[in-house]
Amino acid sequence: MELYGGSGVIQKGAEPLKQIEQHPNIxxxxxxxxRTSFWPRYLRYxxxxxxFPRLNxxxxxKIIAVDNTVAIVGGRNVNDTxxxxxxxxxxxxxxVAIAGPLVKEVSASFDAFWNSPYAVPVSDFVEGEVLPFSLTTIWNETFAYDMEAFPLPRRIEVMDLAGKFxxxxxxxxxxxxxxxxxAPGPVFAGAAPPPEKRIENVMLAHIGAARDDVVVQTPYVMxxxxxxxxxxxxxxxxxxxxLNTNSLASHDSALVHYGFARDRLRFSRSGADIYELKDRxxxxxGMPGLGITPEKTTLHSKTLVFDRRYVFLGSFNxxxxxxRYNSEIGILIDSPGLASHVRDAIVSDMAPVNSWHMVIEPPGKTVWLDESETPPLRFDTEPNASFLARFTAWLGYILPIDDLL
Known part of the structure; x- marks a missing residue:
């Protein structure tokens, strides 16, 4: 079974869903x-x-759950990038891959959405439609079964999956x-958690209880x-x-970046040490999939570590x-060993070769330091950002978009 967010249809179109629906076991x-999901895109806009209130x-x-036994929860979408x-x-x-009793709770959260009246089968949209392809055609056209179609590093990984399990x-x-x-708002009424299980409340409670340090990695922050x-x-x-987050150069949405840029001073005055990921x-x-360096890297991990003991990760930005608008899921794990491992990975992402160190100088001027150089390189404007990205981010200050970010 696959549950697909409605917003993805307007971005990607419905053709892939029609193809998947042809499989007898999916x-x-x-x-x-x-309502216009399978109609021309301009009608969806x-x-x-x-x-807008509903579709917003x-x-x-992001959940994969298998037989109430094993589940994967995190922030990753299913896409080559x-x-x-x-x-x-x-x-x-x-x-994070999890096993044990917690998987049943994850599966139950999926079921709450799956059984909601807001979950519409794709078959309802294509009923009576004569599709120009069959399952055999789809299978013959896809390359997933052909290991030669994968880049060599990833091909080796896939062929050895049984041994790696x-x-x-x-x-x-x-x-x-x-x-x-x-799960805020009327669209998610059937899946709304009690207050003690709401992600924001859990996060604030653990910040309030922290004694030594809090390490945060998130792509979008306000x-x-x-x-x-x-x-x-x-x-x-x-x-x-x-705090480790995206720079304007690494961000996938310059307009959304405005929300963080607007609040940088508040984060700094609250005591947060801020590191913004470089675009390369x-x-x-040498990333594992292709063995090369991509032209651009964007941070997408949503992770918090408290006192090297608790680690929280999931889909929550x-x-x-x-x-205010999205449904989200996250797992809080009480494990000093795992928390230290994840914390070390985030600290590595904040290292000078990976991130710019953002500081606020009196009387409130934002500067970025590339501390991988000696002496550190200083930037008085967003480093490596294009004019178009800067202009788009600036538009946030004049457009009425604060409540939409």
Whole structure:
């Protein structure tokens, strides 16, 4: 079974879903679907304008659950750019594979969406339609079964999956874990969690309880009064807070980047040490899929580590959209070993070869330091960003988009 967010249809079109639906063992439903999902794209844009409050809500959860036994939860979409198979663009992401009783909760969260009246089967859209392809045609046209079609490094990985599964089982860390969710608004009424399981509440509670440090890695981040209060209070207690996010150069949406640029000063005054990912960081050189360095890398991981003990990861961005409009999922794991491992990976992404260090100088001037050079290179404007990206981000200051980010 596959549940697909309705917003993806307007971006990618419905043809792939029609093809998947032909498989006898696969059922696909679209959550919060456009009524014009399988019609020409311009009609979908028209429907978006006419029914914006509903269609502005998005199912953003990313789950793969198998037989109530094993599940993968994280921030990764299913696309070449997320699996290091695109020479032009790579999304740096993180997932967690889980086993045990928690998987049943993950599956139940999927079922809540699957059984919702907002989940519409693709078959409802194509009923009676004569499709110009068959399952055999689709299979013959796809290259997934042909290992020669994969780049050599990834081909070797795929061919050795059976052997790697046993090694993966031996790497499991057995630790307590809890599921957290976000499902705001009427579209997600049937899946809304109790307050103690809401992701924002869980995150703020652990910032409030932190004693030593909080390390945050997120692609999209904006400030709220509650977050500012929690970070400021943590800083006053002596808790070190480090934030790794996208720079304008690495960002996949310059207009969304405006939301962070607007709030940089608030984060800095709250005590956060800010590192912005370079567009071609050292960490993505020779990436495993193609064995090359992509033209651009974008941070997409959504992870927080508290006191080298707790690690939280999932689909939840620290932007307004995840807080107010999207459904999201996340896992909080109590494991010093795993937390330290993840923390080290994030700290590596913040290293000078991977990120610019952003600082605020009196009387509030933003500068970026490339500390991989000696002496450090100083940038008074967003480093490596194109004029178009700068202009697009600037538009955020004059357009009424704050509530949409």
């Amino acid at each position: 059922e696909v439903r679209i959550y919060n679907a456009f 028209g429907e978006l304008l006419l029914d 809500q998005r199912m953003h959860n 997320y699996f290091a198979l695109d020479e032009a663009h790579y999304f740096l992401d993180r997932d 046993g090694a993966l089982q031996r790497r499991f860390v057995w630790a307590p874990g809890t599921l957290s969710l976000t 400030m709220t009064d509650a977050r500012e209060a929690a970070l400021t209070e943590a800083h006053e207690r002596g808790v070190a807070v480090a 960081p050292h960490t993505s050189r 620290l932007d307004y959209r995840s807080l």
